[in-house]
Amino acid sequence: MKDDVKIRIRNLTKVFYQKGESITALDNVTLDIMDGEFVCLVGPSGCGKTTLLRILADLEQPSAGGYEIAREKEDRPLQSMVFQERGVIPWLTVRDNVAFGLEMRKFPKKTVKERTDYYLEKTGLLAFADRFPKELSGGMKQRVGIARAFANDPEILLMDEPFAALDEQNKFILQEELLQIWAETRKTVLFITHSIDEALLLSDRILLMSAQPGRISEEIRVAAPRPRTMEAIRADPGVAEQFVRVLKHLQDEVQRSRG
């Protein structure tokens, strides 16, 4: 694989069969994601975003085509996934949730503690390390999922609308925390969102998908300088133009799929 390509997707097609009908969720998707790139997938509901992530997470098999994730270290998991919900294990404390992947891989106790503490601190969870998920707010639970994903030190991170269920205030805080951790680790991230603001704040590149069957129909490079804040993004005229472009794309695709 070319040096700096982290995820290479070639002619990926996924067809689901249900009750005698076939649904083409992904149609011939070809795409390279570079090492350390933050890419957001945006598209109308049902266009195949989650299907693409699930294939890259090895939870679903492609019908045709394939993908490759460049491996840098042998002892790393290929990918960690952060979901909108269901991301925490209810019977484990916050600390044990974050340490889970590392424990499974049988790292020395000292390494597990150091790495767990580091990400607990980064996500503001150190003081809550001994609590159980039912004692946490929605925002804190999402922090646990993020801390665990980064602590695992995977080759790539896959995030499926991790902030969608949070209120605006919490969402802004978590988005900026995520950006800080990402800036330190420079993990390759593929992130699904329905929020144009979120995509513009986080991404190096936004991939716009067409309504079913899902294809990548356009890409937008977000040139705004980093580190970014929502205030700066909202005040940037270039970004405002890109907002309108993404919005128009979504409106056109929704119209097309209805019509």
Ligand SMILES: Nc1ncnc2c1ncn2[C@@H]1O[C@H](COP(=O)(O)OP(=O)(O)OP(=O)(O)O)[C@@H](O)[C@H]1O
């Ligand atoms: N296991 C499955 N069996 C049958 N059809 C499926 C299955 N999983 C997904 N689909 C169909 O594939 C299409 C793409 O679904 P997917 O969940 O990937 O879309 P999405 O873009 O993530 O949608 P949303 O934005 O609403 O979450 C949809 O039509 C969906 O109904």
